[in-house]
Amino acid sequence: MTLRVLAAALTIVLAATCWPAQDALPASTNVPGTDYPRIHPDRRVSFRLKAPAATSVKLQTLSDGLGKGPIDFKRDEAGNWNLTIGPVRPGFHYYAFLVDGVQVNDPASETFFGWGRESSGIEVPAKDLDFYDLKDVPHGDVHIHAYRSGSLGTFRSAYVYTPPGYDANRSKRYPVLYLQHGAGESERAWTKQGKANLILDNLIAAGKAKPMILVMENGYATSVRDNRAGISIREAFDKLVSQELIWNIDSSYRTLADKDNRAIAGLSMGGGEAIYTGLKHADLFSWVAGMSGGTQLLDLVPGEAGRAVALRFLKLLWLGYGTEDGGYPAAVKVHRDLEPKHVPHVWFETSGSHEWQVWRKCLYELAQRLFR
Amino acid sequence: MTLRVLAAALTIVLAATCWPAQDALPASTNVPGTDYPRIHPDRRVSFRLKAPAATSVKLQTLSDGLGKGPIDFKRDEAGNWNLTIGPVRPGFHYYAFLVDGVQVNDPASETFFGWGRESSGIEVPAKDLDFYDLKDVPHGDVHIHAYRSGSLGTFRSAYVYTPPGYDANRSKRYPVLYLQHGAGESERAWTKQGKANLILDNLIAAGKAKPMILVMENGYATSVRDNRAGISIREAFDKLVSQELIWNIDSSYRTLADKDNRAIAGLSMGGGEAIYTGLKHADLFSWVAGMSGGTQLLDLVPGEAGRAVALRFLKLLWLGYGTEDGGYPAAVKVHRDLEPKHVPHVWFETSGSHEWQVWRKCLYELAQRLFR
Numbered sequence: 001m002t003l004r005v006l007a008a009a010l011t012i013v014l015a016a017t018c019w020p021a022q023d024a025l026p027a028s029t030n031v032p033g034t035d036y037p038r039i040h041p042d043r044r045v046s047f048r049l050k051a052p053a054a055t056s057v058k059l060q061t062l063s064d065g066l067g068k069g070p071i072d073f074k075r076d077e078a079g080n081w082n083l084t085i086g087p088v089r090p091g092f093h094y095y096a097f098l099v100d101g102v103q104v105n106d107p108a109s110e111t112f113f114g115w116g117r118e119s120s121g122i123e124v125p126a127k128d129l130d131f132y133d134l135k136d137v138p139h140g141d142v143h144i145h146a147y148r149s150g151s152l153g154t155f156r157s158a159y160v161y162t163p164p165g166y167d168a169n170r171s172k173r174y175p176v177l178y179l180q181h182g183a184g185e186s187e188r189a190w191t192k193q194g195k196a197n198l199i200l201d202n203l204i205a206a207g208k209a210k211p212m213i214l215v216m217e218n219g220y221a222t223s224v225r226d227n228r229a230g231i232s233i234r235e236a237f238d239k240l241v242s243q244e245l246i247w248n249i250d251s252s253y254r255t256l257a258d259k260d261n262r263a264i265a266g267l268s269m270g271g272g273e274a275i276y277t278g279l280k281h282a283d284l285f286s287w288v289a290g291m292s293g294g295t296q297l298l299d300l301v302p303g304e305a306g307r308a309v310a311l312r313f314l315k316l317l318w319l320g321y322g323t324e325d326g327g328y329p330a331a332v333k334v335h336r337d338l339e340p341k342h343v344p345h346v347w348f349e350t351s352g353s354h355e356w357q358v359w360r361k362c363l364y365e366l367a368q369r370l371f372r
Numbered sequence: 373m374t375l376r377v378l379a380a381a382l383t384i385v386l387a388a389t390c391w392p393a394q395d396a397l398p399a400s401t402n403v404p405g406t407d408y409p410r411i412h413p414d415r416r417v418s419f420r421l422k423a424p425a426a427t428s429v430k431l432q433t434l435s436d437g438l439g440k441g442p443i444d445f446k447r448d449e450a451g452n453w454n455l456t457i458g459p460v461r462p463g464f465h466y467y468a469f470l471v472d473g474v475q476v477n478d479p480a481s482e483t484f485f486g487w488g489r490e491s492s493g494i495e496v497p498a499k500d501l502d503f504y505d506l507k508d509v510p511h512g513d514v515h516i517h518a519y520r521s522g523s524l525g526t527f528r529s530a531y532v533y534t535p536p537g538y539d540a541n542r543s544k545r546y547p548v549l550y551l552q553h554g555a556g557e558s559e560r561a562w563t564k565q566g567k568a569n570l571i572l573d574n575l576i577a578a579g580k581a582k583p584m585i586l587v588m589e590n591g592y593a594t595s596v597r598d599n600r601a602g603i604s605i606r607e608a609f610d611k612l613v614s615q616e617l618i619w620n621i622d623s624s625y626r627t628l629a630d631k632d633n634r635a636i637a638g639l640s641m642g643g644g645e646a647i648y649t650g651l652k653h654a655d656l657f658s659w660v661a662g663m664s665g666g667t668q669l670l671d672l673v674p675g676e677a678g679r680a681v682a683l684r685f686l687k688l689l690w691l692g693y694g695t696e697d698g699g700y701p702a703a704v705k706v707h708r709d710l711e712p713k714h715v716p717h718v719w720f721e722t723s724g725s726h727e728w729q730v731w732r733k734c735l736y737e738l739a740q741r742l743f744r
Binding site: 031032033049050051052053054055056097099100101102103104105107108109110111113116117118134136139141142143144145146147148155160167170171191197220252253254 | 424483506514626
């Protein structure tokens with residue numbers, strides 16, 4: 001009996017000291033062949049950097065979901081710097097390392113354009129959610145679509161998702177959702193960080209969303225001339241979308257090219273762009289959505305007849321927010337004020353702050369309501 | 373007269389000390405809004421990193437074209453570390469910074485998957501070459517094509533270039549070139565580092581190449597089971613291509629699905645994969661090419677009848693090399709030995725070493741000869 005108790009105790013001690021790392025798995029966002037960062041079953045995350053000559057290594061958390069940074073690593077005798085944090089929130093989080101004060105990428109991580117540069121990112125699995133997982137269902141393609149903007153005098157790349165079957169059904173036409181990233185991000189964000197293509201693949205396979213095309217462009221479309229003339233980011237993007245992008249997409253892809261089959265949505269800065277452009281062009285869009293942004297544009301004051309009128313022509317005004325987002329209280333107020341003004345809209349809120357997990361959920365909810 | 377000479381001398385002194393940076397432009401590979409790295413008209417390159425607390429910053433050159441590294445930066449009073457190198461060779465070069473001994477990315481650079489991680493890269497313009505420039509010609513799309521490999525039990529992403537007009541001409545079918553990256557790179561390399569899509573856009577616009585589809589997959593296709601069984605990278609990739617990828621591409625895109633309309637090429641490790649798979653499956657490929665790699669597979673010894681026979685069924689065996697590549701002398705020997713063995717092939721050589729500028733030129737030359 002004593003032996004069995006001893007053996008059990010030894011097992012527990014061993015498990016606590018030697019084996020926990022065996023349950024932790026390298027993050028899916030790591031580059032191939034790297035062991036760290038590792039994610040533990042309880043969603044703690046272990047980071048490691050080999051830097052024998054450094055005097056200080058810290059984790060810079062670039063998303064609320066990882067907690068408040070910077071956080072100090074500890075150096076071991078082999079010159080590895082180690083840190084375990086959390087449990088952290090599920091979803092995608094940006095981060096960086098501070099090596100002797102310089103903010104750099106984790107060499108073991110894929111990079112994701114955010115915060116105005118290629119940043120490290122980590123995908124923390126959510127056990128109870130699978131709507132954005134890569135599943136064995138038919139998959140659409142994501143096209144890197146190059147086109148020339150005459151007004152900007154430059155070439156641009158739109159990321160365009162075509163739904164499963166697009167290439168096989170050579171005469172079918174599809175509705176289009178224009179979908180914008182946030183500040184400091186790029187046209188790559190909605191597929192790479194947001195998994196928008198997988199969300200649509202899964203929704204379409206389950207019959208929960210109509211097959212649709214997604215068009216993801218870069219929200220920064222200000223030319224040198226625009227800058228000189230004081231044209232805002234929002235106005236410049238509006239000009240690009242309304243005068244060039246829609247025309248280009250409708251002539252390059254098999255779209256249903258009318259307002260009732262055209263939606264615009266975006267997150268944060270992109271939410272402002274979507275609501276601004278959507279309401280300015282009631283002739284172009286019938287479906288408009290803002291995620292964690294743009295809501296303040298709906299804080300209609302007397303005299304703003306234009307937007308109020310535009311709202312009446314919409315089939316859907318959709319607003320989504322994370323309840324822990326700094327902008328949530330103000331957004332809720334706008335949402336509540338819209339009711340007595342008889343502006344019909346859908347309000348969606350979910351746990352989370354200003355982060356991709358919220359925007360993935362927003363797209364999942366929004367896409368099911370579009371074009372119906 | 374003396375005054376004019378003085379003024380001229382002063383102008384030269386000023387130009388040499390104060391103004392040269394004005395002629396230098398931020399590299400096209402920088403993230404938006406960054407001033408460094410900057411490229412001077414004479415192809416010197418200036419790097420800068422703000423790192424007041426670092427004790428050492430060095431440039432790690434990851435391509436011969438930037439010269440031999442590491443090279444020390446010098447710190448200024450503001451805490452910026454500065455370095456000017458070169459003149460360097462035109463083309464695309466990988467690089468990294470060593471901050472107190474840790475190899476990290478330049479935060480101001482886009483990242484490019486090479487050397488097994490997301491690395492910094494710099495595009496140095498070539499004044500006398502424009503075949504890979506983004507021009508005002510019709511552009512094809514690059515598709516991120518997700519598909520499931522039954523044998524690997526995983527999803528994979530192929531990058532697929534469809535030529536201009538692919539979506540408009542809904543019944544036209546196209547020949548296919550399978551095009552592989554090198555060791556430590558990924559399926560993204562040929563378009564991102566190599567500009568393969570722009571090379572084809574320009575060739576097709578000039579009527580110099582037949583419109584074709586490019587399929588760029590990840591050359592690492594070894595499963596856990598393969599690893600246990602000692603299956604090599606080359607054999608694993610061969611299995612994926614010959615048993616799954618071709619079938620998937622032919623059923624997903626409007627291809628001309630026969631050997632005379634199917635080519636395979638690759639660079640370095642990918643050259644070995646292309647020549648191995650191309651010659652092993654004379655029923656699948658009529659056009660086979662190796663760039664800076666794979667040539668040694670053609671060093672036929674008596675008894676290797678299979679490969680010798682396969683060569684007779686080819687429409688083209690194409691070999692390309694940079695004359696400063698470490699593997700060049702051995703490759704030239706194989707090329708010369710093929711002549712007396714009556715193995716018809718095209719040999720292409722150009723200045724440069726084991727670098728993307730050579731492989732861009734290889735693709736430019738090769739694509740003009742395919743499917744004719």
